[in-house]
Amino acid sequence: xxxxxxxxxxxxxxxxxxxxxxxxxxxxxxxxxxxxxxxxxxxxxxxxxxxxxxxxxxxxxxxxxxxxxxxxxxxxxxxxxxxxxxxxxxxxxxxxxxxxxxxxxxxxxxxxxxxxxxxxxxxxxxxxxxxxxxxxxxxxxxxxxxxxxxxxxxxxxxxxxxxxxxxxxxxxxxxxxxxxxxxxxxxxxxxxxxxxxxxx
Numbered sequence: 001x002x003x004x005x006x007x008x009x010x011x012x013x014x015x016x017x018x019x020x021x022x023x024x025x026x027x028x029x030x031x032x033x034x035x036x037x038x039x040x041x042x043x044x045x046x047x048x049x050x051x052x053x054x055x056x057x058x059x060x061x062x063x064x065x066x067x068x069x070x071x072x073x074x075x076x077x078x079x080x081x082x083x084x085x086x087x088x089x090x091x092x093x094x095x096x097x098x099x100x101x102x103x104x105x106x107x108x109x110x111x112x113x114x115x116x117x118x119x120x121x122x123x124x125x126x127x128x129x130x131x132x133x134x135x136x137x138x139x140x141x142x143x144x145x146x147x148x149x150x151x152x153x154x155x156x157x158x159x160x161x162x163x164x165x166x167x168x169x170x171x172x173x174x175x176x177x178x179x180x181x182x183x184x185x186x187x188x189x190x191x192x193x194x195x196x197x198x199x200x
Contacts, residue, residue: 004051005061007043011068014040015075022079034136040072041129063109069125070098076132085135094128 001009018036021029047065051057074095080086 002051002056002058003054004047004056005058005064007047007050008061008064008068011040011043011047012071014043015068015072018072019075019079022083028140030136030140034133034140037072037076037136038133041133044069044072044125044129063105066105067102070102073125073128073132074098077128080135085139 014036018033018040021036022033044065047061051061077086077091077094081088081091
């Protein structure tokens, strides 16, 4: 298997990891999910570019490259429904279109005809990627502004140090103050303060 095809397969694998990170809550998991999605999207640009420059275009790549794109995009949109970020009808429109195109490609493949992705299809994919990245950026920023990831991280570190007995924080009073800046709700901005206390 050549390098472009390996990149295509890696995009599918990164999609699985992206979904796991998106649903499993841990400090800054939205930011990690964003990084994974961007990395997977970059492989979409690299595999086709490398294949054309090095003359490594194969029937496998022609079929799997657009299919891997659809797996990545549709997985993200469907996950957003579960999280509550997007209405279901909007995702149904996108997924229905992708499934129809995939069906046509599989029908053509059964007749030994390979339909490669065209420029319009690539532009559509780029637009969808930009939309998903923008949504992930927005959610990551909101979590960072609220300080949720920082709070979880501090709690995790204090518990770990206390369990292992490696920190002086377990022997003295430790005060960790984290300012939580909330976005405007109900016409007003709210700010809170959380104080974590750890004593031996």
